[in-house]
Amino acid sequence: MTAVRTPPQGTTPPPRLPVREKSAARERGSGLSPMLTRLAAERATGVLERERGSLYLAEGRVVHAESPLAPGLDVLLLAHGTLTPAGWQDARERADEEYGVARLLLDAGRVPRGALELCHLEAVYDAAYFALTPSSTPGRFRYGAGHWLGPLRPVPVEAVERETLRRRELLHRLWPDPLTDGAPLRRSETVAAPAPTARQSAVLAAVDGVRTAPDIARELGRQAFHTLVDVRRLAAAGLLTALFPPPRPHRPPPPALPFRAGATAERAVGPAAPDPAPPPGITLPRVNDPDITLLKRLRDALEAL
Amino acid sequence: MPGIDECLLEAMRLPGARGAALVDWTSGLALGAVGEFPGGDHEAAAAEAAEVARLTAEQRAFAPDGYDRPGGHDGPGGAGGPEGGVADPPVEDLIISNRDSYHVLRFVPTSFDSSVFLHVWLARPDGNLALARIRLGEMAGRLVLG
Numbered sequence: 360m361t362a363v364r365t366p367p368q369g370t371t372p373p374p375r376l377p378v379r380e381k382s383a384a385r386e387r388g389s390g391l392s393p394m395l396t397r398l399a400a401e402r403a404t405g406v407l408e409r410e411r412g413s414l415y416l417a418e419g420r421v422v423h424a425e426s427p428l429a430p431g432l433d434v435l436l437l438a439h440g441t442l443t444p445a446g447w448q449d450a451r452e453r454a455d456e457e458y459g460v461a462r463l464l465l466d467a468g469r470v471p472r473g474a475l476e477l478c479h480l481e482a483v484y485d486a487a488y489f490a491l492t493p494s495s496t497p498g499r500f501r502y503g504a505g506h507w508l509g510p511l512r513p514v515p516v517e518a519v520e521r522e523t524l525r526r527r528e529l530l531h532r533l534w535p536d537p538l539t540d541g542a543p544l545r546r547s548e549t550v551a552a553p554a555p556t557a558r559q560s561a562v563l564a565a566v567d568g569v570r571t572a573p574d575i576a577r578e579l580g581r582q583a584f585h586t587l588v589d590v591r592r593l594a595a596a597g598l599l600t601a602l603f604p605p606p607r608p609h610r611p612p613p614p615a616l617p618f619r620a621g622a623t624a625e626r627a628v629g630p631a632a633p634d635p636a637p638p639p640g641i642t643l644p645r646v647n648d649p650d651i652t653l654l655k656r657l658r659d660a661l662e663a664l
Numbered sequence: 665m666p667g668i669d670e671c672l673l674e675a676m677r678l679p680g681a682r683g684a685a686l687v688d689w690t691s692g693l694a695l696g697a698v699g700e701f702p703g704g705d706h707e708a709a710a711a712e713a714a715e716v717a718r719l720t721a722e723q724r725a726f727a728p729d730g731y732d733r734p735g736g737h738d739g740p741g742g743a744g745g746p747e748g749g750v751a752d753p754p755v756e757d758l759i760i761s762n763r764d765s766y767h768v769l770r771f772v773p774t775s776f777d778s779s780v781f782l783h784v785w786l787a788r789p790d791g792n793l794a795l796a797r798i799r800l801g802e803m804a805g806r807l808v809l810g
Contacts, residue, residue: 435776435777436776438776438777439750439775439776439777440775441774441775441776468810471807471808471809471810472666472667472810473666473667473668473671473806473807473808473810474774474775474776474807474808474809474810476667476668477668477686477695477774477778477780477807477808478774478776478778480668480695481688481695481778484691484693512667512668521707522691522693525692525707525711526691529691529692556722557722557731557754558722558779579777580776580777581777582690582777582778584690584691585690585691585777585779588690588691
């Protein structure tokens with residue numbers, strides 16, 4: 360008989376398999392942030408602060424975005440020597456209300472306009488992707504707040520929202536498990552994996568069991584979303600996995616599991632009991648086991664059909 | 665010094681130009697677009713062009729000799745020198761022709777990490793591929809080098 364059983368008390372409960380929030384994403388529809396839509400309609404100026412980043416608006420258009428998960432414009436420009444740290448620092452110090460950093464850099468001829476616009480736009484969409492992720496706390500808008508960068512090339516709010524949704528879909532299509540987006544990554548052994556591309560090799564070389572995808576992006580001076588794309592492709596190829604479970608904060612011991620008659624020591628593999636937080640003192644089994652990883656990949660692939 | 669819009673408007677002055685866009689081939693985002701695009705939707709056209717550009721840029725077969733070692737020595741697993749990440753695309757441009765038009769995709773090398781190309785749609789009767797290739801190469805250089 361293959362009935363799934365809950366483990367008896369005292370044994371290690373099976374690890375909870377990650378569950379994707381498909382229904383939540385669907386319900387949300389295209390309105391990523393009703394507040395943002397309203398601010399765009401009233402042509403507001405200021406900064407929208409959300410859990411994972413901020414969007415700066417000027418007259419209802421996005422002029423800048425920042426997120427702790429996405430490397431900033433400075434990281435992108437300094438990482439490969441497009442701009443010298445001294446040049447950047449100088450512009451930061453001299454910037455005021457009237458002359459933003461962008462204008463100072465352009466006027467001083469430190470960076471060509473095309474390069475700055477290009478890099479800035481990429482940074483804006485990159486940070487906006489994270490800033491607009493569903494959050495558990497409400498956003499907050501501070502009217503009137505500007506950004507020291509100054510205006511460069513404003514983008515309509517709808518364009519940013521549309522692109523953010525498209526990016527979510529793109530990632531989901533590449534590899535439907537979002538775990539690799541934020542968890543520490545480790546390389547995994549696999550047979551007959553496709554050879555990684557040059558850009559993917561750079562990402563793979565930075566995977567060390569500690570760094571997360573945003574860490575690697577910062578390390579490489581590369582957009583975080585680009586790194587997420589490569590990481591999901593590498594995960595789909597079986598070349599890396601997320602460390603799961605990630606180190607979780609301590610929680611009070613869970614209530615005793617309901618006793619079920621006939622439960623034996625047989626390992627259950629299937630829908631786990633509701634949130635089996637590990638009892639204190641018991642370490643979870645290593646879930647990076649190749650067999651389990653393979654089963655998860657198989658399940659994800661089947662679900663993606 | 666030209667910005668993105670000036671660069672795209674310049675591309676539109678090519679004989680037979682119908683549309684021009686600057687597109688990121690990793691994400692499929694159109695960073696700028698002027699003129700018209702097949703199907704009337706520049707975002708959809710950008711996403712499709714990006715897919716072709718990405719495949720071209722990633723295939724070893726289309727890379728020049730010795731491209732596999734950007735910046736020299738370290739292979740995968742090495743310390744990953746800073747040169748490794750700078751956008752120096754293996755391919756210069758990509759030309760697609762059909763019965764009534766040409767598409768020219770010109771990869772843009774940048775000193776920071778990026779993955780962008782210029783996409784120009786030319787009407788076939790007026791379009792001049794040789795001229796478009798030369799001009800787009802110049803524009804790509806001017807866009808990011810000033």
